[in-house]
Amino acid sequence: MMAGKQHPRALQPSQANGFWVDSTQSRPLVAGVETGGTKTVFGLAAVEDPTTILLQHRIETTSPEETLAAVDAAFASWTASLPVTALGVASFGPLDVESSSPTYGTIFDTPKRKWEGISLLAGLSAVAAKPTVVYSDVTAAALGEATNPEARNENLLYLTVGTGIGLGITLDGKPLQGRGYPEGGHLFVRRHKSDRFAGICPLHEDCAEGLAAGPAVQSRMADGEKPDEILEVVAYTLAQVILSGLYFTAAETVVVGGGVSSIRNLREVTAEHLALLRSPTAPPTIRAPRHEHSGLVGAMRGAALLANAAP
Numbered sequence: 001m002m003a004g005k006q007h008p009r010a011l012q013p014s015q016a017n018g019f020w021v022d023s024t025q026s027r028p029l030v031a032g033v034e035t036g037g038t039k040t041v042f043g044l045a046a047v048e049d050p051t052t053i054l055l056q057h058r059i060e061t062t063s064p065e066e067t068l069a070a071v072d073a074a075f076a077s078w079t080a081s082l083p084v085t086a087l088g089v090a091s092f093g094p095l096d097v098e099s100s101s102p103t104y105g106t107i108f109d110t111p112k113r114k115w116e117g118i119s120l121l122a123g124l125s126a127v128a129a130k131p132t133v134v135y136s137d138v139t140a141a142a143l144g145e146a147t148n149p150e151a152r153n154e155n156l157l158y159l160t161v162g163t164g165i166g167l168g169i170t171l172d173g174k175p176l177q178g179r180g181y182p183e184g185g186h187l188f189v190r191r192h193k194s195d196r197f198a199g200i201c202p203l204h205e206d207c208a209e210g211l212a213a214g215p216a217v218q219s220r221m222a223d224g225e226k227p228d229e230i231l232e233v234v235a236y237t238l239a240q241v242i243l244s245g246l247y248f249t250a251a252e253t254v255v256v257g258g259g260v261s262s263i264r265n266l267r268e269v270t271a272e273h274l275a276l277l278r279s280p281t282a283p284p285t286i287r288a289p290r291h292e293h294s295g296l297v298g299a300m301r302g303a304a305l306l307a308n309a310a311p
């Protein structure tokens with residue numbers, strides 16, 4: 001912003017515990033965090049507009065103690081000095097998302113061994129004073145992407161294709177999550193007629209994730225498969241996951257993100273396969289995520305839902 005256009009009263013940040021905050025902020029706020037495999041992002045947004053991140057920090061995800069201590073310091077600072085009304089936590093899993101469970105917010109057995117058995121909520125002191133919601137990262141991302149102001153009650157499928165395949169769903173604008181969350185990456189799919197790759201899912205070998213997630217793509221490349229062949233098989237696989245999702249939800253929006261989605265033309269070729277597979281009614285457009293950190297936006301939105309539901 002141009003210096004001459006700054007509003008003198010609205011832009012007077014004060015530094016508390018190393019985190020810049022706007023001390024003149026008077027609107028009710030929510031704080032959110034998304035812990036990822038390599039980076040953790042956390043920030044603040046207004047309850048009335050949770051998709052606009054007012055303040056954001058990004059740190060490397062290291063040990064759980066160090067990572068959560070950094071987030072805790074920010075949350076504690078914000079809740080002490082600002083009108084923060086609720087918190088949202090989004091994390092990689094597997095994790096306990098059942099709010100009535102004694103281990104709510106605890107990460108289960110994970111390849112990230114240091115995080116196994118870690119309670120995300122126990123590491124955040126502000127949780128004791130503020131209502132808090134916990135989502136899987138993919139469910140949060142779906143909620144973060146279901147933010148089209150013209151379609152407030154969106155049915156949306158969010159597919160992330162990276163080290164695994166994750167499927168997040170919102171129905172009528174609300175995240176599909178309760179005792180657990182969707183695990184659509186492990187759907188069983190038909191194999192492409194030209195495909196001889198064995199599949200690498202440790203549970204099922206050739207489920208969708210075993211055929212088309214990042215490690216499968218790398219393994220295919222090492223086996224000498226050509227980029228066009230990989231594109232074809234991955235798109236065919238993703239189209240089937242999306243088709244199943246559409247049959248169950250009649251979603252009008254499909255978002256595909258994650259590292260593998262950067263394969264050139266992947267969304268377009270997936271859409272072509274979806275059409276060939278007789279997608280119900282008109283197949284929706286497959287778009288890229290709107291937000292850089294959809295999971296953080298979803299955590300904010302979930303916290304805002306809590307804040308608005310509070311008596």
Ligand SMILES: [Zn+2]
Pocket residue numbers: 185186201202203204205207208209210
């Ligand atoms: Zn599987």
